[in-house]
Structure formats: structure tokens, C-alpha cells
Amino acid sequence: MSAIDVIGTKVGEVNNNGVHTFLNKLSNAAPDTKIKVRVARMWDTLNITKKKEIISTDMVLIDEKVFINEIANCIHATIPRRFSPSLKKVLQEGKIYVISHFEVSKNKEKYAVVENNPSMLSFYGDAIVTEEGSDDNTIPRYIFEFVNFNDLIKRCGKEVLADVIGFIIDVDPIEEKTTVNGKVDMLSLHLGDGSGNVLKVTLWDDYAPMFNQKLIDQMHATPKPNVAIFTSTLVKQYQGNCELYVSSSRSTTIYINIDTPEVADLILSSKGKNSVLKTTETLSLTNVDVKTISELLSMAVSGVYQGDVVYNCVATVDDILLKNGLYYVSCPHCRKTVSSTETDFNCEHCTKKVDYPKIRYRLELQVNDSTESTIFVLFAEVAEQLAQLKLDDLTPDLENQTGRDSDLPKQLQHIIGSKHIFQVKLSSYFERRGVQSFTAHKILKPVVKIEKEDNIATACSSSSGSLTIEIPDLPKKRRKLILHSNKSGDKDQNEDVEDLED
Template sequence: MIEGRQLLKELYNDKQDWQIHVRLTRMWDAVNIKANNEIISLDVIQLDEEGEHIQASIKKKFTHQFRALLEEGHVYVIKNFIVVDSKDVYRVVSNKYMINFHETTYVKEKMNGSDEIRQHRFELMPFSILDGRGNNMYLTDVIGQITAISAIEEIQAKGNKLAEKINQDNFLHISERVILIITSTAVKKYLGNLSLSSTNATKFYRNLGIPKVLDFKKSVANAKEILQSIELPRKSLAADSELVEKNKRTVRLVLDFIKESEQKYRWYYFSCNNCRKKCDHLSPYYWCPTCEKKVNFPLKRYRLQVEVEDYTGSTTFAIF
């Protein structure tokens, strides 16, 4: 305990008259994609001066009360909240507890002393161990250098905001190494390959000036060249042998995937607008085998395909 307040490591789930001073490092809406993206809760990550962090959740019925009071990056005094056990799956941070706000929770921005709490904390996992995190008890933060990136398409699916943000930042025209931290991803297998899918909680941070990023830049100083400006057309790249030969060193995995997917799988599919699962094309209509009904207006779903690497190796990620 410090001056009448508690550190996050001191919290337990047997009382609620707590007081903490924390920085809000991330904030997102948890939504139900099967119910037209209806908001379930407003969730945040809180970080204290000792570097401990915890997830906090604000139920839908209280979001109007707290949303205007909270902003990413700011430091707050928070009192009178409930501490509960963390969820069994999709934990954003490795803390056995999480916080629930309720209608009498007190929140006030702290204007002095905010420098003692750092801006970020990530739980970065090397690619070499991702295959063992497929049960998704925890969501996964990764760091890597982007060495190739495919074209961006308009997306009508979860992850849309992330893909739009990546498109707006225009990675293909950056003249320096792009070191990307991607947070809160779900580890999955896609077409037999390891992939990361974005979630409601996913954020990405480009070339942060923090020690972990600076150390990582040093570790890949002799790795592949800086990302080049390469446009991947919609048509099959296998037909353009000159383009393949010219760019094979920088986009080999991306090209290989596009060639295979054009021939076998296509790089998009039509999904049910209710459950978002793949539909079967039973001309002249689409059928959802999950919902067992006809789909009048199926949605196209696309992937953002990127190849990234760290000191343990390289892999290809699909971000939906």
C-alpha cells in the first residue's frame, strides 16, 4: 500500500473499497459479432508505477457513464470497484484478476505525478512458441519487422478498423524498417499455416521509441532489407514472371500464397451476414451450413497477408 492506495499486485477478490492510480494504456469495445456488433462492454488495460497491468471491464449499461471520462494514455485515480477472477479464455494480460466497474465507481484524471507510470507494457511472444498458444487462454502480443505486405481491400468483417488503419498508414511507402507491435491476437491455423487473427482488443504500434523496439531493431540489423514499395495486383501474380523474378527476395511468401490461393482457394470468400461463417454457393443463391438457412446478401471477407520476422525466424500472418 502506498499513501492510502494500493498497487495492482495487492488486489484480491474479497473487497471493493480499493483505490488505485493507473495509466489507461488501451481501450476498446467488446462486441458480439453474431448480434450485429452489439456492444457487450467497454474494456481497458490499466498500468501502475511498478509495471503491473490488469484488464478492467465496464458493462454496457454503464458505458455511457464512463466513456467520456476515459482516454487512452491518461492517468486516473480509480476507487470503489469490484475485483473478480479473470476469464477462462481470451485473457488480454496475464493477471489472474480483472476489474469490474459499477455505477458507484469513482474515476478522476490525475494531473500530477503521471510521469512515474510508463506509457506501455506488452507481453511479447517470440514466433517460435506461438504454435503452443492455440488454445487462446491468453491473447498474444507479437513484435516483428514487416518485410512484405499484400494489397488492402475493403473489409466487412471483424478486424475492419485495424485493416483500415494499416491502409491509411501506407506501409508500402515507408523508407525505414517497419517494426510493428500487434497486441491481443488470437493464434489460429489458416490453410494449414500459422496465422494471427485480430480481435476487438487488437491494437498496433509502429516503430515505438521504447527499449524493446530499439533492441529488436538491433537484433534484425542484418536481416532482410527495408520494406519496398510493392503493389500486389488482384490478378494472379504467377502469370507475371518478370514481377515475380524482380521481387521474389522481398515478397516470396506473399507471392507463393497468392499463387496457391488463386488456383485453389481464392483469397476471399462469401460469408453469412449473421454468423460470419463461410457460405456454400448453391447457384443461384448462397447457403449457410452453420445457420442452416439461405443467405440473401452474403458479405465478402478478405485477409491482410503480411510476412514478418524476429530473431527466432519468420512467418506469414493473416489478419482479418
């Protein structure tokens, strides 16, 4: 009998001395083969068309030979529904067991939970399970088969699954969607990989509230980025859109801020140049500083505020208004609008001639929430952050803009329908000819936000008080994962703008 020396432990084919077989050597295993494994993760696979009846209880098992040629040495094991209640009493996620009397079969050809093992296991009523009394940490607690964001394109539309990991950038409230199986909950969020790539994740049905609860329970109470892992996701593409996203499957498991080398490596990599998390921003939202649009308008009209009080407002962009254009001509020193003559530009604020005026963004956004709608005006760097595009790159399209009847440039169309937290000063309120607007001085994004009992709350909030979390700050321009195919301004308001924060 041959033996393999791994980490000081001899492991080979099963014999009378109780030697265990590695998980990658089970294809020709003897009937009395024993394995020594940790239950890395465990879940119930449900039949969503039959009132969520349990089809099976499934697990990913890992042994002490963690990597073979950089491939995870793990295996998918399943317990049919009939035997699930009894075996779940003796099997627990995270613990180590010696298991024998199981069936070895060929791994699934479609939607395999573990890709890099040709076999899978089935446990029945005669399975013998013995818990190990001690844990010497030779078998890691977790195992994943992560796919880089840039490699997901190879899996789009195919019958394969993918484990993904990333920093939580933003989380949308749960929505109710109508599907072929009836009305179900749906939640969307975005992950960053630390290299400038952003991936949308869509969670369905029970996974939506499950994620929210895990985020509240496991979010860092001190300023620190939050890292999420989603296993066994499906890679998809929006119809008529090149953007990729991943969606939960029946085998998905969610982890937030767990202690693994991959999480540690991701945080470490974020410290490099060009990282999504190159800088961070501490955000603490409470019921005091979050206002609805209706509340903002009411306070602004009535004048019930003092000084430059600032509020945060969660709003969705309905439209980008083009009547006054997408930019303004400004003084390079004070950022105010300059006036022009036939030959010169002049800054009335600086009281001097401007030889080289600067073109800056000016976006008028028609926004709404559940209470009211209004206009938020964004200037310069704030508008560029939202556009994810430098104004110079948009200039060729702007040359064709003629005002009211112009079409919105394609590079800005992604803004329509997006939701953000805008920071607004009540003193920036402006009303002219019945049109009301505010200047948004900052966009607090990314942000984790949750809707509860019809009130806007955040994952920073708890019954014991406001928690502060550190949230990665997006670069001004980010890359989406795509599937390639062969196929005149309001001068009054501009002049009221103070120096914008960079």
C-alpha cells in the same frame, strides 16, 4: 501495515493516508481500496452478431510497479454497457487516475486479455475516478505481453490471446469475404521479427480499414522501417497447411511506430547478422512508374517508349510454366545461355569454350492483374528470391522433371497465388508464336500497397506528393512458422538477359 519500497515510493495496503494498492495485490483487497493507474489502452467490445452493439468498454491498466519477476504488472478492467457512456467521459487512454469503489473478480479462464494477473476489475456507476494533475512518467505509457514468433506454436488452437510485434513486410489490399456473419472486409499482412521468422497477420471487419488508415497516418515520412504491434490476437493454423498465422479478435488494438522500449530493441536487433532487416531498400511508387499488365503490353507492342524505361507492375502468380524447365545452363562469366555439343559447352557471347557451365534458375510465371495476363520470366538471383530456395536444394527434384508433363516441385508450390511488385523493362518484351512475355529484373518486395478507387496506389503516396519509406528487404530464404505433425529453353530470350542485380 506492511509497505513496499518501489522506485522511492512507498506503496502498500490502502489506509487513511491515501496509499495505493498494487494491481497484483487486489485479490483480497478491502472495499475502499484505491489504485493509481494509467489507462494503457481502451476499446469497445462489440457484439458482431447484433449490429455491432457495444457489450462493454474495456481497458488495460498499468501501475508504477511495472514488472514483477519479469511479468507485466497490469490488469484487465471492464465497464458494462450500461455504465460505459458516463465513465468514458472521465476516462481517457494514456492518462493517470486514482480509482476506487470497483469490483474485483477472478480473471477469465478463456481468452484473457491480461494473462499474468489472477484478477480483473469491473467499474460500475458508483466508481470514483480522479485524474492525476501531473505525470512524472513513473508509470509507462504502454504495456504489452509479447509472445515470440517461435513460441506461438504453443498457443495454436487454444483459448488464449497473444500480443505480437514485428516489422511490416508487406500488406495486401482489402478483400471482401463471406462469413457466417455476412460479408466482411479482410486484410492480410506479414511481420518479420528480425531473426528470419515471418508471421502472417489477418485483420477482419473494421480492423482492416483501421490498419490502413493508421499506416498512412503514422508511417515514417523519412526512410525508416515501420513497426506494428497487434494485441490480443488469436493464433491459428491453415487447414491442410502447417503455416501458423494470427488473427484479430474483439479485443485487438493496433499500434504503428509508437515510442516504446520494445520497438527500439527490435530496431536495434535488426542490425545484427542474419536479420530480416540486414539490408534495407528505399521504395517510392507513384502513378508514373506503376503500370498494369494491359498498359505494359500496349506500350511494348506499339513501341511507345524510349531506351530501357523501367516500370513496376503489381501482379499475382497464377502458374509456373514447366514446358521449358526451371533452369538453364549458363556461362559463369556473362550469364548467357551456352550451347552444347556431344563433348563441349560453348558460349557464343564470350566466343570461347566453357569448361564448367553454371546451372541457374529460369522461372516462367503466368501472372495476372485486374486488366490482363502475361508471362514474366525470372532468372538466377531474382528467381531464387521468389523461390526462397537455392537451386542446389531443388536439384534432386529437378532430376525427375521431364518437361511438359512434369509436376511442379512441392518446394515451389507456395509461389502460386502470391502477389508481388515486379520491376520490368519494356525492352525485355518478347513475343514468339503469339506468346508474349517480359523479363522481370527485380522483385520489389516487401512493399506496402493499397488499392483505392480501382487504382493501384501505395502507402508512400499522399495528396501532397510522393513520400519515400524504407522497407526491410527479405533474405533470399525465409523461415515460416510451422506446426509439426506426426503424420529445353527459349535460347533467344535467355541471350537477351543483361547482368542481373544481386
